[in-house]
Amino acid sequence: MRISRRTLMKNAAALGAFAGAGFPHIWVKNADLARAAGGEIKVGVLFSLTGTTAIIEESLNKATILAIEEINAAGGIKGSKIVPIIEDPASDPATFSEKARKLVVGDKCVSVFGSYTSASRKAVLPVFERQNNLYWYPTLYEGRECSKNVVYTGAVPNQQQDEFVPWLIKKFGKKFYLIGSNYIYPKEENNYCKKLLEKYGGEVVAEEYVPLGHSEFSSVINKMRSTQPNVIFSTVVGDSVVALHRQYRAAGLDPEKMPMASLTTSENEVAAMGGEAAAGHFTSAPYFQVYKSPENEKFVAAYQKRWGADKVTHFVSEACYFQTYLFKQAVEKLATSDIAPPTIRDAVKGAETIAPQGKVRIEPENLHTWLWPKIAQCKSSGQFEILVEAKEWLKPVPYAAYPGQVCTEKGLVEKS
Amino acid sequence: MTSKTSFPTGLPRLGAQIAPILIVCAIVFALPLVLNNDFLLNKVARYLVLGILTVSLALSWGFGGILNLGQAMSFGIGSYAMAMALKLKTIPVHTGSGGLPDFMVWNNVARLPWFWQPFKSLSFALAAGIIVPALVAAALGWFIFRSRVTGVYVSIITLATMVVLNLVIIDQQSFTGGFNGITDLAQLEIFGFAFDAYGRATFYLVASCVALSLLVAFAFTRTKAGLVVQAIRDHEGRVRYFGYDVAAYQIFVFALSAAIAGLAGMLYTIVMEFASPTFLGVQLSLSVVVWCAVGGRQSLVGAFLGAVLVAGMQGALSESAAFLETWTLVMGALFVLVVLFLPKGLAGLTKSAWRWIVRRRLASQGIARGVGQTREGSA
Numbered sequence: 046m047r048i049s050r051r052t053l054m055k056n057a058a059a060l061g062a063f064a065g066a067g068f069p070h071i072w073v074k075n076a077d078l079a080r081a082a083g084g085e086i087k088v089g090v091l092f093s094l095t096g097t098t099a100i101i102e103e104s105l106n107k108a109t110i111l112a113i114e115e116i117n118a119a120g121g122i123k124g125s126k127i128v129p130i131i132e133d134p135a136s137d138p139a140t141f142s143e144k145a146r147k148l149v150v151g152d153k154c155v156s157v158f159g160s161y162t163s164a165s166r167k168a169v170l171p172v173f174e175r176q177n178n179l180y181w182y183p184t185l186y187e188g189r190e191c192s193k194n195v196v197y198t199g200a201v202p203n204q205q206q207d208e209f210v211p212w213l214i215k216k217f218g219k220k221f222y223l224i225g226s227n228y229i230y231p232k233e234e235n236n237y238c239k240k241l242l243e244k245y246g247g248e249v250v251a252e253e254y255v256p257l258g259h260s261e262f263s264s265v266i267n268k269m270r271s272t273q274p275n276v277i278f279s280t281v282v283g284d285s286v287v288a289l290h291r292q293y294r295a296a297g298l299d300p301e302k303m304p305m306a307s308l309t310t311s312e313n314e315v316a317a318m319g320g321e322a323a324a325g326h327f328t329s330a331p332y333f334q335v336y337k338s339p340e341n342e343k344f345v346a347a348y349q350k351r352w353g354a355d356k357v358t359h360f361v362s363e364a365c366y367f368q369t370y371l372f373k374q375a376v377e378k379l380a381t382s383d384i385a386p387p388t389i390r391d392a393v394k395g396a397e398t399i400a401p402q403g404k405v406r407i408e409p410e411n412l413h414t415w416l417w418p419k420i421a422q423c424k425s426s427g428q429f430e431i432l433v434e435a436k437e438w439l440k441p442v443p444y445a446a447y448p449g450q451v452c453t454e455k456g457l458v459e460k461s
Numbered sequence: 462m463t464s465k466t467s468f469p470t471g472l473p474r475l476g477a478q479i480a481p482i483l484i485v486c487a488i489v490f491a492l493p494l495v496l497n498n499d500f501l502l503n504k505v506a507r508y509l510v511l512g513i514l515t516v517s518l519a520l521s522w523g524f525g526g527i528l529n530l531g532q533a534m535s536f537g538i539g540s541y542a543m544a545m546a547l548k549l550k551t552i553p554v555h556t557g558s559g560g561l562p563d564f565m566v567w568n569n570v571a572r573l574p575w576f577w578q579p580f581k582s583l584s585f586a587l588a589a590g591i592i593v594p595a596l597v598a599a600a601l602g603w604f605i606f607r608s609r610v611t612g613v614y615v616s617i618i619t620l621a622t623m624v625v626l627n628l629v630i631i632d633q634q635s636f637t638g639g640f641n642g643i644t645d646l647a648q649l650e651i652f653g654f655a656f657d658a659y660g661r662a663t664f665y666l667v668a669s670c671v672a673l674s675l676l677v678a679f680a681f682t683r684t685k686a687g688l689v690v691q692a693i694r695d696h697e698g699r700v701r702y703f704g705y706d707v708a709a710y711q712i713f714v715f716a717l718s719a720a721i722a723g724l725a726g727m728l729y730t731i732v733m734e735f736a737s738p739t740f741l742g743v744q745l746s747l748s749v750v751v752w753c754a755v756g757g758r759q760s761l762v763g764a765f766l767g768a769v770l771v772a773g774m775q776g777a778l779s780e781s782a783a784f785l786e787t788w789t790l791v792m793g794a795l796f797v798l799v800v801l802f803l804p805k806g807l808a809g810l811t812k813s814a815w816r817w818i819v820r821r822r823l824a825s826q827g828i829a830r831g832v833g834q835t836r837e838g839s840a
Contacts, residue, residue, distance in 0.1 A: 146500055232568065
């Protein structure tokens, strides 16, 4: 191939643009930065801004940033500002792991707030355990985890179901149709649900799992018609929630006779499917946007002021918000020279704060959170109406379905 | 090319071809001198592993003319083989008695399934991580190339096969860990020597595998079989008329490429400390094709550097505050630039730049001499 000087220059320019656009960053060394130097406390914020779960995770990123901005505006933590280092893990477990390493080992963050899916939490877990750092996980999840390096501020199965399942049996009947996405979260929730059904005299007419991202529910809906359950107990996640609700409505099924009872449908999913499709169905969660409390009104107003009046808050973004305040509270207890992940972990044990959902507390034994279960029905406006509120907060029992196992401060203990 | 000085088969001289490989390997081995930080070592090790994967694709695509869009399938098989062995080495803290992997307990599996049993032996796993992908590729290749499937159909079949395997892994979560993959792994230990994901030992292990795969791939391209494979790429029909068994050569290069990808997959599990179905996902598999194209698919070193540079840049861009919102756009724009202006990738650019410099120098020497002569003349 003959090459003129001009083509070469053109090529070289392309190469220059290519190489100059940031690659040298990987050589930057910041190994010796102190953890809380110069009145700055560095934390990581690890929610996907691109990729398949970006829509929901972006709202988690926003709630976390809002809380950090509020804390800093009010003078920070004993004069030190919280500096959020935001990374985009692109909805990919391998990238989650890479970014977690960067935040923990490279940037020396004292804590990282992050993850929506269990898969991404599992991917970063080795990083936090090996480096003895602290991960704050805001999502409801399946339980059965007992890590000393994670603070879990979302609900575990007992906190979503203990009240919900008996209430559904009493109100609608005992025949349950279990439908979920095919991964560990729905399976574990259903394991627990079946235990409760056994206890309260309910029965399972069908248990079915659809692939993640599944959007064709006609055969499922036919099966619902033929089995005639009283309750459709749904742990379908993501875009599938939207498809399931729309197709249920299109098939002419009636929420008054055969309602869907979901653990995963929040204001966020309802906004995606439209209130009409969601109206009449039920969700159990510790938080709903319509919940009346001074703290929640303040949270919703601040969130909409900061990010747009059309934005909704939901039970995962609320946990993002209050866990940042719990972090602040824990760090406040420490001398500046002591600020490090293990001391923060010890300081957060038993910490309490008034969250938008009510007063919450970190259980010292297992670092999960005492929450306020609520049952609500969706309205065509896209908002929920809260029907049942727990009279007291509920202890987190991550191994509720497994009576032989208990998560303690020393790790998982087997009782034989 | 009948002059006695040229290589008998008409190949470029060995030295000129092997030099870039040796230089790149030397640089890779010297990197820990510069990267005195565990985190950077680990990160660069990850990019090097992706580099090996891309070399494996360059072998089948650039030299064999087989565009395997499912290259990540072999990578994923290797990765799972390693993860299965390391999972069985963990102390069952999350499981209690029986030593079953935690996700199996969650899915109410009572006994270790038969295909997990042999992975109790680490040597079996190490061999399986390379041999299984090669066998799978050979079997798939047998169907493809014996039936004389060519071109875009090969790509479609390989891509589809990978997607099927990916779905099976996600669906059979009681045996595979499903969507979450296989997590909570033990460290790899060979003869009592532990390979920590952040340690130098792991980095040098990866670096040695970089050297090994580049040299093996290079050696193959110089053998007679390697030459036949390249001839098939250029004109399949003509080679067949010469009496060569075209399919056999294609199957061989396809399987060799899969074996190298399997090796990369095993290393990836060590470096990342988990295995995930995304390791044999469409996104990764297509990224490999892009890296290969950017680096130059007909150059092993080019493909390797393409992966390391692009993956490294992707990481750096998405980490810089300025590009946090737009890094995917910037990456896209850069790819368009490369495809438009560098059809042979970075390797092609380097080659033409080298020729241009050589010609310039020759020319300027000529001119200088000419000028000198005129000066002398005028003096």
